[in-house]
Amino acid sequence: MVIGTSYFSDFLNSVLEASKVIYEAVSEDLLIHIYSHLDADGIAAGGIIGKALQRLDARFRIRITQWVDDKLIDEIIREKPPIVIFTDLGTDYASLLSKKVSDIKIIVLDHHQIGCTPQSFLCVNPHIYGIDGAKDISGSGVAYFVAKALDISNVDLAPIAVVGALGDLQDKYDQRMLGGLNQKIVEDAINAGLLTVEKDLIFFGRETRPIHKALAATTSPFIPGISGAEDKVLDLLASLGIPLKHDDKWRALRDLTEDEKKRLCSALADYLLSKGLHCEISNLIGHVYTLTREEPWTPLRDGREFSVLLNATGRMNKSGVGVAICMGDRGKALEEASKILEDYRKTINKYLDWVTEKPGRIQELEYIYVVYGGTYIDDKIIGAISSILSSNLPNPEKPLIACSDVKNEGIVKVSARTTDIMVNRGLNLGDIMQVAAEKCKGKGGGHNIAAGAQIPKEKIEEFINLVNELVRRKLAGEEIGG
């Protein structure tokens, strides 16, 4: 989609309005409470606003939360902060909050789909201006525009917003490129000399892992027989005459010569073709976002790895470390984050092993797949499991609904994922989650391609069946109701 200039300027007007209210609050020395979402984009958004406020010598506090619920709203009402900023979450609950109290200033900086434009508080959301918040700008992108409006020196936070957008998988343009308003943020980062963008082999760990490790670890693209199989990768690299080491040092993907990259790429393409996986070939090459001021061999150097690191800090209950890194901390904070990332990877692998251990753990219904993690899979990690599994299902036309219990809360966290193919056919998981959750006394919503819900435990079966039915109805061109 080409963004009309008028849409953009309307969006920027609301950005400006938000920055004015924040600036006033800072001038009055008010304590600002920030609530942000527990994922890479949310942590980046919180860090961006935090850094902007720190530069203004403001008083503020950042909380990272998986979602906003009645409990949190009650807590806010008890604490009565003079001003609350929600980033990357909270529009619905902000409405609720604004109805319950009138003396708390509320600002929402978000990019999730919303039903209607809130009137009672300030809401900066691209959807209000006809801009696609699923792929054209993320929560941290919205936060970035506000930060930039607060002070132009905050353009140095543009790479963090790029990281947030990548974390939200917004690289949906040709060859995994960021587009829409994200493109403007990318340009800011490039112009500030903080980012380079190039087309290259896109394997994860291109900056931090020895080539064979990066190839074996890749799940996007997923290469059956190569992904997860280091010995096969070693054979392949040897047959292509690509040395693993230079002198005594491991080589990462970024160290390969153009010629080596070409050989590797065409060998992998041939291999995918032989397996009938034509689609995955286009995923071999993509836009790579490099944060040029970050040290080589750190997970901060590649935008996608950076986003995984942030996400890991959130999922492993250490989001403060992620926020600190977004605000510029390195040294000890980075050391700690790297450890957290390692633990996170181990945990994910443990869960994936569990899911694939027994065939029945991925259930196939008529229109969806279902994985029920019970208490085994941490509810903060079910989203990651859902994403990884969904790109490797036998039938890409069936969305995946993955669930796990939220301990001691009597609710089930649901994480739904589908593919571009289905989005192009009109499937919108955000709508489906919302409609189905409401019918089951839960809460749901999100993006067309990735969405979630929280459902009372006793209603989960009913919910799953309803989602299955709603997907059927949607694909048959029927109304799904509201």
Ligand SMILES: [Mn+2]
């Ligand atoms: Mn987001």
